[in-house]
Amino acid sequence: MLSIGLTGGIASGKSLLSARFRELGAVVIDADQLARDVVAPGTPGLAAVAAEFGPAVLAGNGSLDRPALGAVVFADPDKLKALNAIVHPLVRAAAAALKQGAGPGAVVVQDIPLLVETGQEASFHLVVVVDAPAAVRRERMVSRRGMSVADADARMAAQLGDEQRRAAADVVLSNTGMPEEVLAQVDVLWHQRLVPFARNLAAGVPAPTAGPPVIVEPDSAWPAQAARLAGRIRHAVGSSALGVDHIGSTSVPGLAAKDVLDLQLRVHSLAAADAVADELAGAGFPRRAGEWWDTGHDFGGGHTGERWAKRLHNAADPGRPVNLHVRVDGSPGAVLALAFRDWLRADTHVRLRYESFKRGLAAEHSADATTAAYADAKEPWFAAALPELAAWMSATGWAAPGRQ
Structure with a gap:
């Protein structure tokens, strides 16, 4: 199977791209959803979080109080690191189980917000980064998610900078305009690169090459x-x-x-x-x-x-x-x-x-x-x-x- 890592800063548009990949036929694995699943009531993950951060991060019905936990971890890098140490291994194990169910010719897209931060780039055939400037993402979080500017900035500060994500990317898709614009980029990527790549992988053959030798100017990339x-x-x-x-x-x-x-x-x-x-x-x-x-x-x-x-x-x-x-x-x-x-x-x-x-x-x-x-x-x-x-x-x- 072809394994794609999809990432980007918070509010950059990963969910929009994931939905399009699913429409095109990809098997989409949402790390955020898995992160919720592994700390659902009754899970070992939730028990570990409660043991680490105390009963104040639990709601009255015993479920995880996400706003309360977010207020704790996004204000303290060490506490965020402790949370990630609990949740990330559980999410990776759940994602691996889902990937095993995909066929040999499938395209599997894993939506992972902290893909680069957690050093997972080498485990994918391609890393796709959806990119939008910090100011655009801040406005989206404030207008669409009801966050304060301070909370939005804290969430962005807890992630790597845009340049670091772009440096890890094989493909960068810009999402600064209308949704249709970035979705058109996804469609081109899917048909011209991902589908042939998956087909070649399944057949165990290199991508075909043709044409005469063409010498190009040196590329700093x-x-x-x-x-x-x-x-x-x-x-x-x-x-x-x-x-x-x-x-x-x-x-x-x-x-x-x-x-x-x-x-x-x-x-x-x-x-x-x-x-x-x-x-x-x-x-x-x-x-x-x-x-x-x-x-x-x-x-x-x-x-x-x-x-x-x-x-x-x-x-x-x-x-x-x-x-x-x-x-x-x-x-x-x-x-x-x-x-x-x-x-x-x-x-x-x-x-x-x-x-x-x-x-x-x-x-x-x-x-x-x-x-x-x-x-x-x-x-x-x-x-x-x-x-x-x-x-x-x-x-x-x-x-x-x-x-x-």
């Missing part, structure tokens, strides 16, 4: 996108990950590139690479069929043209192309990928030379149906550059990073 994906990879494979690296052209600031992220997962062995293939596929990175190899150099033995095995996975997400190279930690191929990246970062002349070569090559292959011929045509450049790279490594004392 590439490193943050790579970091989010690396977090999901680590979450998926656990201790099998000895390192997850952002490599390739998008990892070099200022370098024009194809808008495809290259990531490297370093593992103990090829057997370990094969052992995590299902976990990677489940996280959104199915393995490409067949055996795949690197052409490398041992940086000392002079055996240019040697070949080292790797496993190649690609993104099932049609909205974010990714090449995930799974290599043995310390192998020549893994070392080469990191050294080449750092060389380009350090040497402006080499970086510009490589960019010029890529642009020319892309122009030569601008009528191609795929990027395969472009990729093959780059290999002689790499082979010719290897002695120069090896000399740079020796002169600078470059060493591959350790486990991450």
Whole structure:
């Protein structure tokens, strides 16, 4: 199944989006509703809350007095933390039970107000943030919910700032105008990205790619996108990950590139690479069929043209192309990928030379149906550059990073 984390600041419009996702066919799990359910009368959750905060947070009929509890916790960060420590594990367990009932091709949307605050980003295929300025959200809370300005500000202060939420987002939907405007954004996201993503996941195949190589200007968002994906990879494979690296052209600031992220997962062995293939596929990175190899150099033995095995996975997400190279930690191929990246970062002349070569090559292959011929045509450049790279490594004392 495709798992989507939906979040946003209080009064940003999560409920509006959740309703639309449900209409479109998603399985929607509402964390706020689950938070109410786990502290309903007679539940262990309510007993734990009463034990922590005392009988003053209980109504006369034994149910939770939410306004009384809110007045306590939103005025004291430590008490809010204590409440979250009780409620959040119960909500996660209830949400997991609901997800198990969804089919393999389903889109599951979990509406979680504190998704980023609780560090859950890596457990979703995508994080969608609905965004609205603080002033707009304050006005909504005062006019629609009857809160005072002070109470509204206290609720917003108890959450992360807008920039922190946006930094965790794969998709940001702006909800500053009429409801129809943000709902139109939801519909486009659903049909163009989420439905194909879910279909690819269920089939265990990467998103299809087509068209010639297109070199674009460097995007300052590439490193943050790579970091989010690396977090999901680590979450998926656990201790099998000895390192997850952002490599390739998008990892070099200022370098024009194809808008495809290259990531490297370093593992103990090829057997370990094969052992995590299902976990990677489940996280959104199915393995490409067949055996795949690197052409490398041992940086000392002079055996240019040697070949080292790797496993190649690609993104099932049609909205974010990714090449995930799974290599043995310390192998020549893994070392080469990191050294080449750092060389380009350090040497402006080499970086510009490589960019010029890529642009020319892309122009030569601008009528191609795929990027395969472009990729093959780059290999002689790499082979010719290897002695120069090896000399740079020796002169600078470059060493591959350790486990991450």
